[in-house]
Amino acid sequence: MKKLLVLSAFAAMLASGTALADTSGKKIAFSNNYAGNSWRQAMLDSYGIVTKKAVEDKIVAAADVFTTADKEVPTQAAQVQNLILQGYDAIVINAASPDALNGAIKQACDANIVVVSFDGIVTEPCAYRVVVDFKDMGKQEVEQMAKFQPKGGNLLEIRGLAGTSIDDAIHAGILEGVAAHPEFKIVGSVTGDWDQTTAQKAVATILPSLPDVVGIVDQGGDGYGAAQAFAAANKPRPTIIMGNRQDELKWWKEQKEKDGYKTWSASIAPGVSTLAFWVAQQVLDGRKDIPHDLLVPYLAFTQDDFEAALPKIKEGGVATHEYTQEEAIAAIKANIK
Amino acid sequence: MTAIAPGTLPKSSQRGSAARARLLRGLLPALSLALVLMAIAWLNPRAISYFGFNLMLNLAIPIALATIAQMFVIAGNELDLSIGTFVGFVGCVTATWLRDAPLLGIFVLLGSIGVYALLGALIHLRNLPSIVVTLGMSFVWQGLAILILPKPGGKAPDWLLSIMSFKPPYIPFPILAALLIAAVVHFGLMRTSYGVILRGSGGNAAALRRAGWSLLKTKIVLFALTGLFGVLSGMALIGITTSADANIGNGYTLLSIAGVILGGGEFVGGRVSPIGAVLGALTLALAASPLLTFMHIPPDWQVAANGAILIIVLAARVLISRRER
Numbered sequence: 001m002k003k004l005l006v007l008s009a010f011a012a013m014l015a016s017g018t019a020l021a022d023t024s025g026k027k028i029a030f031s032n033n034y035a036g037n038s039w040r041q042a043m044l045d046s047y048g049i050v051t052k053k054a055v056e057d058k059i060v061a062a063a064d065v066f067t068t069a070d071k072e073v074p075t076q077a078a079q080v081q082n083l084i085l086q087g088y089d090a091i092v093i094n095a096a097s098p099d100a101l102n103g104a105i106k107q108a109c110d111a112n113i114v115v116v117s118f119d120g121i122v123t124e125p126c127a128y129r130v131v132v133d134f135k136d137m138g139k140q141e142v143e144q145m146a147k148f149q150p151k152g153g154n155l156l157e158i159r160g161l162a163g164t165s166i167d168d169a170i171h172a173g174i175l176e177g178v179a180a181h182p183e184f185k186i187v188g189s190v191t192g193d194w195d196q197t198t199a200q201k202a203v204a205t206i207l208p209s210l211p212d213v214v215g216i217v218d219q220g221g222d223g224y225g226a227a228q229a230f231a232a233a234n235k236p237r238p239t240i241i242m243g244n245r246q247d248e249l250k251w252w253k254e255q256k257e258k259d260g261y262k263t264w265s266a267s268i269a270p271g272v273s274t275l276a277f278w279v280a281q282q283v284l285d286g287r288k289d290i291p292h293d294l295l296v297p298y299l300a301f302t303q304d305d306f307e308a309a310l311p312k313i314k315e316g317g318v319a320t321h322e323y324t325q326e327e328a329i330a331a332i333k334a335n336i337k
Numbered sequence: 338m339t340a341i342a343p344g345t346l347p348k349s350s351q352r353g354s355a356a357r358a359r360l361l362r363g364l365l366p367a368l369s370l371a372l373v374l375m376a377i378a379w380l381n382p383r384a385i386s387y388f389g390f391n392l393m394l395n396l397a398i399p400i401a402l403a404t405i406a407q408m409f410v411i412a413g414n415e416l417d418l419s420i421g422t423f424v425g426f427v428g429c430v431t432a433t434w435l436r437d438a439p440l441l442g443i444f445v446l447l448g449s450i451g452v453y454a455l456l457g458a459l460i461h462l463r464n465l466p467s468i469v470v471t472l473g474m475s476f477v478w479q480g481l482a483i484l485i486l487p488k489p490g491g492k493a494p495d496w497l498l499s500i501m502s503f504k505p506p507y508i509p510f511p512i513l514a515a516l517l518i519a520a521v522v523h524f525g526l527m528r529t530s531y532g533v534i535l536r537g538s539g540g541n542a543a544a545l546r547r548a549g550w551s552l553l554k555t556k557i558v559l560f561a562l563t564g565l566f567g568v569l570s571g572m573a574l575i576g577i578t579t580s581a582d583a584n585i586g587n588g589y590t591l592l593s594i595a596g597v598i599l600g601g602g603e604f605v606g607g608r609v610s611p612i613g614a615v616l617g618a619l620t621l622a623l624a625a626s627p628l629l630t631f632m633h634i635p636p637d638w639q640v641a642a643n644g645a646i647l648i649i650v651l652a653a654r655v656l657i658s659r660r661e662r
Contacts, residue, residue: 035640066639069625069644071584071587072584074400077577079626085381085383085627086381099582100489102578163583
């Protein structure tokens with residue numbers, strides 16, 4: 001009898017169309033493969049703020065965070081499998097590899113678990129992907145560079161973590177941009193791993209062998225390190241594209257105040273983790289119309305607006321934007337064509 | 338007992354305590370595995386099931402194979418710091434050439450085992466430290482892997498996928514595979530006469546040489562076996578993940594060394610145990626991930642907790658082997 005009541009109530013809810021399934025009993029896990037840089041820390045902070053409130057407001061029952069000790073794919077695959085065993089209803093994931101986790105992701109889908117990936121996305125069709133157009137970001141870097149260095153010249157490229165999809169996409173975008181702007185030539189390429197210290201070391205090592213460069217195209221998290229390497233070698237300061245990190249924007253501000261230094265800054269907002277969380281919540285809520293690939297814009301700052309954003313970023317952090325449930329629903333709506 | 342001076346202790350009791358210590362040492366890998374399993378059962382009873390073991394342990398198969406690979410070089414008093422990136426390289430070959438051009442794929446994989454054999458010869462003939470040679474090789478394998486697969490992708494051959502997703506009745510596949518690996522290697526290394534020679538090359542190389550055995554040959558065989566099990570590990574890994582990534586195996590180098598030591602092996606002296614190594618690999622795989630996930634540790638502490646679990650497990654092993662001396 002009770003079952004019948006529940007069923008009929010459920011049917012009524014479906015019929016009314018507006019009221020949706022309740023997610024207050026649902027548990028969402030976050031599988032994160034790396035926490036060792038400022039971007040990832042900001043991502044975890046944003047996620048923590050939004051999900052803590054969601055749990056307090058009884059929107060979901062639990063939103064636990066799991067970080068693997070290394071950046072390795074097998075560790076994260078094992079972690080996803082353990083989350084399946086734990087009985088979570090949804091898994092939000094920043095994946096170590098777009099393809100190599102597909103086996104574990106498929107197992108999760110087969111166990112009726114909603115999987116939402118972002119930043120480091122997964123290609124398994126059953127999962128949702130919150131993607132930023134990294135290729136366009138790379139292309140845009142060269143476009144912006146053309147504004148600051150209209151005469152063109154030599155460029156140095158700083159790559160991210162080798163073998164990752166993000167590094168590959170930004171790099172492809174940069175190559176496309178350079179192809180469209182033949183006045184630029186990439187004369188050197190180093191690996192900065194999205195980390196200021198690594199980038200500084202890498203740039204310092206290649207600097208003596210480089211001809212004069214007018215600009216640096218990079219992937220964020222490496223601009224300040226590159227600036228330090230140039231300063232240490234007493235080389236003229238090129239136009240360095242920034243990546244929304246607090247230390248990068250602060251350096252930019254100092255240089256701007258000194259001699260009107262101009263550049264551009266862009267990166268994926270770490271708060272996109274919260275969008276992924278809301279997408280998972282919306283799917284658990286019974287929404288069937290959400291496309292599996294959601295495109296979100298990257299966060300960019302120009303000469304005019306970066307100083308206003310700077311005080312809001314905490315020391316050592318990254319410019320971010322945390323999504324509210326309403327904003328997330330709007331972002332989903334923008335993707336439904 | 339205190340009344341008896343140490344010098345007057347009967348010989349038999351000394352031998353008895355040594356045997357006890359040896360037994361304890363042999364049992365330790367099994368004990369630590371049982372402990373970790375008990376902890377998991379207590380934290381999440383749901384995990385102790387056919388489905389649960391399949392999920393928790395299937396990624397332990399490639400770790401066990403990599404640990405066996407590492408065990409062969411350790412048996413010859415060497416260390417292989419390149420096994421992780423080698424597994425990644427094999428993974429990239431498996432997900433690309435082995436599927437699209439099987440002959441080329443098989444040729445490359447056999448060739449890479451040949452490279453391992455040559456490394457063994459080089460290390461022996463030039464008397465080079467294996468740590469330096471294999472550290473160098475780790476960058477070579479990593480570079481080759483990125484060349485083959487610049488961005489993650491590829492797909493495992495279908496036959497490999499069906500092997501790794503095999504669901505035998507009653508006993509979960511990973512457990513069956515672990516038993517098979519342990520049995521085969523145990524028989525080959527501990528029960529055959531050439532297995533004794535191989536271990537002897539690490540235990541007492543001078544005696545072997547005087548007895549007329551070629552140390553060059555033993556080193557080549559040990560390294561080739563490492564290459565062979567590295568290839569098996571990479572293929573098993575890709576069979577589970579379905580797709581490859583140039584960085585996929587990087588963590589295996591340290592895991593495999595820890596697995597050998599946890600399984601009762603020693604860095605020098607040719608003292609290794611294949612069964613222990615497989616158990617050690619399973620313990621590490623379980624302790625590192627499922628146990629940690631089920632413990633609900635705050636995210637800030639998870640990375641440190643993972644390290645702490647490894648240290649506790651390895652420390653127990655060290656305490657017991659010290660008692661033996």
